[in-house]
Amino acid sequence: MAHLSMPVEVSVNNILVATDFSPASLLALTYILPIARQADSVVHIVHVIHPPEFDIASQAANSATCRQAHMDAQRQLERLDTVVGAISHRTWLLEGHVWETVEDLVRSQHMDLVVVGASGKSELRKFFLGSAAEAIIRKATCPVLTVGPHVSPTNAGKHLAQLLYATNLWEESHYGLRYAIQLAIRCKSQLLLLHVVEQEEPKRPDRNWLEEYRRVLQKLLPESAGDLLVEPVLRVEVARNATSRILQVADEIKGDLIVIDVRPEEAWATHLRDKVYEIISRANCPVLTIGAVSETPTSEGSA
Numbered sequence: 001m002a003h004l005s006m007p008v009e010v011s012v013n014n015i016l017v018a019t020d021f022s023p024a025s026l027l028a029l030t031y032i033l034p035i036a037r038q039a040d041s042v043v044h045i046v047h048v049i050h051p052p053e054f055d056i057a058s059q060a061a062n063s064a065t066c067r068q069a070h071m072d073a074q075r076q077l078e079r080l081d082t083v084v085g086a087i088s089h090r091t092w093l094l095e096g097h098v099w100e101t102v103e104d105l106v107r108s109q110h111m112d113l114v115v116v117g118a119s120g121k122s123e124l125r126k127f128f129l130g131s132a133a134e135a136i137i138r139k140a141t142c143p144v145l146t147v148g149p150h151v152s153p154t155n156a157g158k159h160l161a162q163l164l165y166a167t168n169l170w171e172e173s174h175y176g177l178r179y180a181i182q183l184a185i186r187c188k189s190q191l192l193l194l195h196v197v198e199q200e201e202p203k204r205p206d207r208n209w210l211e212e213y214r215r216v217l218q219k220l221l222p223e224s225a226g227d228l229l230v231e232p233v234l235r236v237e238v239a240r241n242a243t244s245r246i247l248q249v250a251d252e253i254k255g256d257l258i259v260i261d262v263r264p265e266e267a268w269a270t271h272l273r274d275k276v277y278e279i280i281s282r283a284n285c286p287v288l289t290i291g292a293v294s295e296t297p298t299s300e301g302s303a
Contacts, residue, residue: 010182012039016111018102018136019047021076024117027156028147029083031286032115034157036087044109045080046092047073048101099135106142114140118148118280137276138262143179143290146280155256155285160187164255166194166246166279167220169213174220176261176290181225181232189256191232193217194249196242210236243275247282258287 015036019025029045036043049069070093077091094101105111116136137144165180177193184191195213213236225232239245250258262276280287 010179010186011112012036012041014044014109014111015041015113015115016044016046016102016105016109017115018098019045019080019117021047021073022117022119024119024147024149026080026083026117027151027153028115028117028145029080030153031147031151031156032113032145033084033087041088041112043084043087043089044092044105044111045077045084045089046094046102046105047077048098049073049093049095050097051095099139102136103139103141106140111142113142114144116144116146118146137280137289138291140291143288145286145288147286148280148283150282150284151286152284158256160184160189160256162253162255163187163189163191163257163259164194164246164250164253165191165259166196167217167261168242169195169216169220173261176259176288177220178222178224179288179290180259181222181228183257183259184232185224185227185229188229190230190253191228192235192249192253192255193220193232194235194237194246196245197236197238198240198242199238200240210238243278243282246279247284251284255285257285258283260287260289262289262291 012035015032017025017029017032019029029043032043035041049066073093077093080091081089092105102114106114114136137146160183163180163184165177167174167177180191183189195217197213214234217234217236221232235249237245237249246258249255258279260276260279276287276289280289
């Protein structure tokens with residue numbers, strides 16, 4: 001298990017908000033604006049028009065439909081101009097597939113953060129943009145902030161007083177922990193590190209056994225953790241369902257943000273240990289996911 005010793009830079013010079021003009025997307029935009037204002041960020045708002053998969057009409061009809069779609073989207077982007085107000089921003093109306101378009105913007109415009117909204121349509125497992133949202137979260141080369149369907153609009157702009165970093169301990173990268181620490185230093189936040197041992201029939205845990213897990217958590221803390229205003233809290237718990245317990249703990253501490261590492265190399269359907277989609281869909285606060293592709297060679301040893 002690596003002991004991470006180098007800090008990671010938390011930069012939000014450029015923030016990309018992907019919007020489909022849904023209420024969830026609007027909430028995600030309004031949530032990030034106070035952060036952008038404080039950090040003097042440039043907010044980039046992108047709407048992607050998906051190309052038709054089948055040309056069943058005449059070329060003239062298809063062209064007219066495309067022009068109308070662009071005109072409608074442009075009007076909605078102009079309405080978002082009034083929402084953003086005086087904050088430095090730029091709108092993008094592009095055609096293509098969502099992930100490829102977002103990926104191009106992240107790289108060409110040097111995005112530091114991608115923000116998306118999750119509407120939670122029907123079942124929890126049916127994520128708001130399906131494979132598009134999955135791809136953004138798994139593949140983005142920068143952190144992704146997702147504002148889920150249970151996040152209250154009244155929490156927009158709230159100070160990040162309580163941060164929760166949830167880990168299964170076995171990630172190849174704990175870049176998310178380093179990011180959470182630097183975010184907690186910048187925001188003067190309380191940071192809680194949580195590991196939940198999942199058991200089908202939870203029993204009264206042996207104190208020595210839990211203490212060993214606590215030592216593993218302690219070893220994950222980098223030297224930069226010494227700059228935290230408040231000493232981080234380490235918690236190891238046993239529960240039948242790790243996801244539910246993570247969400248309960250977030251509610252207990254009135255968490256303002258959950259931070260999770262994701263493994264981009266795995267298919268979403270087999271991403272069982274983290275169950276990121278469930279946490280995002282059910283959390284009462286935004287979720288920041290950070291993939292191993294964001295990793296830089298700053299850790300010592302190997303996980």
